[in-house]
Amino acid sequence: MARKLDDLLERLGDATDLSALDSAVFDLRDRYDVEHLVYHSVKSSGDQWAALTYPQPWVDAYVENNFQTIDPVVLSCFRGFTPVDWKRLDWSSRPARALFGEGIANGLGNQGFSLPIRGPSGQFALFTVNHRSGDDTWGKFTRGYMHDLLLAAHFVNERALALDGEGHAPHQALSPRETDALTLLAAGKSRAQAAERLKISEHTLRVYIESARFKLGALNTTHAVANALSRGLICL
Amino acid sequence: MARKLDDLLERLGDATDLSALDSAVFDLRDRYDVEHLVYHSVKSSGDQWAALTYPQPWVDAYVENNFQTIDPVVLSCFRGFTPVDWKRLDWSSRPARALFGEGIANGLGNQGFSLPIRGPSGQFALFTVNHRSGDDTWGKFTRGYMHDLLLAAHFVNERALALDGEGHAPHQALSPRETDALTLLAAGKSRAQAAERLKISEHTLRVYIESARFKLGALNTTHAVANALSRGLICL
DNA sequence: TTTTCCCTCCCCCAAAATAGCGAGGAGCAG
DNA sequence: CTGCTCCTCGCTATTTTGGGGGAGGGAAAA
Numbered sequence: 001m002a003r004k005l006d007d008l009l010e011r012l013g014d015a016t017d018l019s020a021l022d023s024a025v026f027d028l029r030d031r032y033d034v035e036h037l038v039y040h041s042v043k044s045s046g047d048q049w050a051a052l053t054y055p056q057p058w059v060d061a062y063v064e065n066n067f068q069t070i071d072p073v074v075l076s077c078f079r080g081f082t083p084v085d086w087k088r089l090d091w092s093s094r095p096a097r098a099l100f101g102e103g104i105a106n107g108l109g110n111q112g113f114s115l116p117i118r119g120p121s122g123q124f125a126l127f128t129v130n131h132r133s134g135d136d137t138w139g140k141f142t143r144g145y146m147h148d149l150l151l152a153a154h155f156v157n158e159r160a161l162a163l164d165g166e167g168h169a170p171h172q173a174l175s176p177r178e179t180d181a182l183t184l185l186a187a188g189k190s191r192a193q194a195a196e197r198l199k200i201s202e203h204t205l206r207v208y209i210e211s212a213r214f215k216l217g218a219l220n221t222t223h224a225v226a227n228a229l230s231r232g233l234i235c236l
Numbered sequence: 237m238a239r240k241l242d243d244l245l246e247r248l249g250d251a252t253d254l255s256a257l258d259s260a261v262f263d264l265r266d267r268y269d270v271e272h273l274v275y276h277s278v279k280s281s282g283d284q285w286a287a288l289t290y291p292q293p294w295v296d297a298y299v300e301n302n303f304q305t306i307d308p309v310v311l312s313c314f315r316g317f318t319p320v321d322w323k324r325l326d327w328s329s330r331p332a333r334a335l336f337g338e339g340i341a342n343g344l345g346n347q348g349f350s351l352p353i354r355g356p357s358g359q360f361a362l363f364t365v366n367h368r369s370g371d372d373t374w375g376k377f378t379r380g381y382m383h384d385l386l387l388a389a390h391f392v393n394e395r396a397l398a399l400d401g402e403g404h405a406p407h408q409a410l411s412p413r414e415t416d417a418l419t420l421l422a423a424g425k426s427r428a429q430a431a432e433r434l435k436i437s438e439h440t441l442r443v444y445i446e447s448a449r450f451k452l453g454a455l456n457t458t459h460a461v462a463n464a465l466s467r468g469l470i471c472l
Numbered sequence: 473t474t475t476t477c478c479c480t481c482c483c484c485c486a487a488a489a490t491a492g493c494g495a496g497g498a499g500c501a502g
Numbered sequence: 503c504t505g506c507t508c509c510t511c512g513c514t515a516t517t518t519t520g521g522g523g524g525a526g527g528g529a530a531a532a
Contacts, residue, residue, distance in 0.1 A: 006383070009383065078468075081355050081393075118354035118355075118468065119317050119354075124468060147242075147245065147387065150387070150390065151383065151386070151387050151390075154386065154387075154390055157317075175507080175508060175509085176508090177508075177509070178508095185458050186458065186459070186462035187459065187462070188454055188455035188456060188458070188459030188462075189455075190456070190487095190488070190489090191488075191489070192488085200509085200510070200511090201510075201511055201512085203510085203511060203512065203513090204509070204510050204511065206489085206490085207509085207510080207511090208509090209489095209490095210490085210491095211508095218424055219424035219425075220424055220426070220489085220490080220518095221458055221489075221490090222421050222422065222424070222457055222458045222461050223421075223422065223423065223424030225458050225461065225462050226422035226423070226424075226461050226462070226465055229462055229465050229466060230465060231315070232311075232314050232315030235314065235360075235466075411477085411478060411479085412478090413478075413479065413480095414478095426517095426518070426519095427518075427519070428518085436479085436480070436481090437480075437481060437482085439480085439481060439482065439483090440479075440480050440481060442519085442520085443479085443480080443481090444479090445519090445520095446520085446521085447478095449520095456488095456519085456520080457519075457520090473532100474531105474532085475530105475531085475532075476529100476530085476531075476532090477528105477529090477530080477531090478527105478528085478529080478530095479526105479527085479528080479529100480525100480526085480527085480528105481524100481525080481526090482523105482524080482525085483522100483523080483524080484521105484522090484523090485520100485521090485522090486519105486520085486521085486522105487518105487519080487520070487521095488517105488518080488519065488520080489516105489517080489518065489519075490515100490516080490517070490518080491514100491515085491516075491517090492513100492514085492515085492516100493512105493513080493514090494511105494512075494513080495510100495511080495512080496509105496510085496511085497508105497509085497510080498507105498508080498509080498510100499506100499507090499508080499509100500505105500506080500507085500508100501504100501505090501506080501507105502503105502504085502505085502506100
């Protein structure tokens with residue numbers, strides 16, 4: 001069963017652009033005979049984008065109305081790690097029910113599960129399998145194909161995030177002291193506290209912060225820390 | 237081949253404590269006949285911990301010397317999304333070479349690949365496969381078992397993060413305005429500039445920053461921005 | 473309906489960060 | 503040796519933030 005995936009995963013590994021991903025997603029949908037598959041980059045440094053099989057009117061409506069801010073699937077995935085089965089979510093709130101109804105009206109299936117994936121700079125994406133079936137059929141389906149689709153999802157996600165992240169700046173390295181300084185500031189220390197911790201004068205610390213700011217092209221300390229964090233130059 | 241994993245994945249899904257994970261990791265190692273398997277929670281709101289088959293002396297040395305701050309594997313995974321093959325990393329720096337030599341001396345294999353995984357609150361973990369072989373054997377091994385082990389890795393990671401995250405407060409979400417404020421500050425804007433951008437008074441903006449600081453338990457603006465970034469609450 | 477958040481605005485003053493000008497020594501590569 | 507970066511320290515003045523009070527309207531949930 002998993003072998004059914006091998007050539008596809010191979011293709012994904014070699015994918016150099018997003019259209020290859022897109023076609024892979026369509027291919028996956030046909031192989032597993034589900035209603036829809038969606039790869040959706042919810043939060044990213046660049047533009048949001050997606051590789052999906054949803055009908056365009058639904059996508060447009062979703063984007064225009066900023067549905068991701070009320071979609072229980074997105075919200076739940078965003079604060080979790082594990083795959084989420086749609087039917088275990090709380091659809092009780094009014095906007096959520098409206099969203100679900102709208103989806104059905106636009107050709108979506110009533111069942112689904114979604115998988116959250118994160119990148120190093122706060123990128124956040126979803127991979128969703130959408131299907132039309134009763135609860136028992138759906139249960140059998142998830143038991144049978146969950147592993148396959150998760151594996152596929154991870155590959156799609158990895159490839160997508162990698163492609164998405166390719167443009168990111170070749171970061172300038174910080175000196176050890178600069179790293180120390182920014183790390184302490186990111187931890188909430190004031191300049192005086194950080195200087196004390198590093199056993200140097202506050203003025204010296206200031207020099208490090210300024211040179212780090214310069215190297216990172218940052219306008220102030222907060223900006224420098226934010227940059228360093230999102231580039232992985234420091235960590236909390 | 238993937239069927240070899242089914243019962244293990246089943247077991248993992250039901251795992252309710254870390255020892256179950258631990259035994260699963262040992263089980264995995266035996267099935268695939270590799271040198272070592274490592275699940276390592278590098279960054280987490282709680283304590284760092286791991287489920288691994290490395291010899292204890294090596295683990296102790298690693299922790300004591302804070303090797304994760306110079307380990308190319310950790311550093312590379314931290315700024316990436318995709319699985320990393322050890323031999324494609326830059327081992328040219330002196331401390332890195334020393335680290336590698338120490339590892340070999342402690343019984344580690346010379347080959348490996350590692351997979352980064354992230355959780356919603358900035359948790360960051362690694363799953364590593366370590367093996368002793370020549371480059372060609374290793375190439376065959378990765379081609380043959382990569383998919384299996386990735387799948388296993390994801391399951392271990394998901395389970396581990398879920399267990400790890402169980403005690404953590406479901407961190408308080410920021411209000412839209414608070415998110416806006418922190419996002420602009422992270423982009424290097426001053427309070428005045430951010431207020432202008434949001435078309436509100438600077439006083440109002442300050443209220444948002446303060447309440448965000450309070451919610452995040454941050455000591456100052458920089459701290460709040462760093463927290464929000466690493467928790468994925470804002471992005472650049 | 474009441475409560476609870478969220479958004480918006482205002483005051484004052486102390487504390488902290490930023491900007492500008494400096495200086496010298498250590499270590500390493502060409 | 504010369505130039506480079508890194509590390510260390512000093513001063514003053516200005517700008518920005520932080521902490522402490524408030525207050526009212528609106529929307530959504532309990």
